[in-house]
Amino acid sequence: MITAISALAAAPGCDDDDVESAAIEKRGFQFGGGCSGWDCGYNAAEVNGRSLAELNLSGVKNSSGVKYVGLQSPLGLSPGWTLTAEGGELVAVKGGDERRGDALVGFKLLLEMKLLGLLPLTVPVIITEYHEAEPWALGGAPLPAYTLVYADLNNPLVLRGVCNDDLLDPLVSTVTVLYGERYDEASKTVLADQDGWLNIACAGSALAKLKMMNYGPQADFDGLGNPATPAQRQATLKMITADY
Numbered sequence: 001m002i003t004a005i006s007a008l009a010a011a012p013g014c015d016d017d018d019v020e021s022a023a024i025e026k027r028g029f030q031f032g033g034g035c036s037g038w039d040c041g042y043n044a045a046e047v048n049g050r051s052l053a054e055l056n057l058s059g060v061k062n063s064s065g066v067k068y069v070g071l072q073s074p075l076g077l078s079p080g081w082t083l084t085a086e087g088g089e090l091v092a093v094k095g096g097d098e099r100r101g102d103a104l105v106g107f108k109l110l111l112e113m114k115l116l117g118l119l120p121l122t123v124p125v126i127i128t129e130y131h132e133a134e135p136w137a138l139g140g141a142p143l144p145a146y147t148l149v150y151a152d153l154n155n156p157l158v159l160r161g162v163c164n165d166d167l168l169d170p171l172v173s174t175v176t177v178l179y180g181e182r183y184d185e186a187s188k189t190v191l192a193d194q195d196g197w198l199n200i201a202c203a204g205s206a207l208a209k210l211k212m213m214n215y216g217p218q219a220d221f222d223g224l225g226n227p228a229t230p231a232q233r234q235a236t237l238k239m240i241t242a243d244y
Helices: 206-212 230-240
Strands: 054-056 067-072 082-086 089-094 097-100 108-113 121-133 143-151 159-161 174-179 182-184 189-191 197-202
Touching (some): 082 174, 089 143, 121 174, 174 206, 182 197, 189 230, 197 206, 206 230
Antiparallel strands (some): 054 197, 067 108, 089 097, 108 121, 121 143, 143 159, 143 174, 182 189
16 A cells, blocks of 8 residues: 555644745745745635635536636637546546646636626636646655636736735645545535546645645555545545544
8 A cells, every 4th residue: 555644744844934034936846944835835726716626627616606617728729628637637638639737738727707796707717837746655646736827807917826825926826636526624524426526726735735645536545546435535634634
């Protein structure tokens, strides 16, 4: 069985003086003072104040009224692409063709939402970067991770990252994804077998840590291609959030 790191406390901690230093810089997911974005993290993913923590790829609105309505190719000249997730990574599919990894840079997730009491607006969320993060689990596969940005409603010329943090440049916005489950934030409960639901987890969030430990619903947990059970993910999520 692939062994996950059992003590989150063993990961590098965040030193306040280092975080406040003006020399904050991005270097392979490491920020000033050796504080990893996957340890310190950001808040929950959002777009113009609406939650992007989960999306239904079949078009069902999430709890914030955000509806996924389609996927647009980088130049918008090749319609017909659909979005799915395989093995914990995003995949764009069109007929027998597919795009994943670096090939997704420039694709836009089209999200419909009501803002300022207006009619529904379609907001593109752009995949601007692809990375692979080193997992915490010994022998685990690198984690596919993405930078997602959108145009600020109040200033359309300004791009914002979906994971905002006052300490860092808003464009440093790294997420990973989990597919096929939902997670009750209040009760820290795993809701398994939820086909179509995509979770967008900002670096440092509980779900991102769950995946870093190789407990994602599509991870090869036992080295034989099988993921951890929902009960194992439930117990690990509660441990990560200290919800005993």
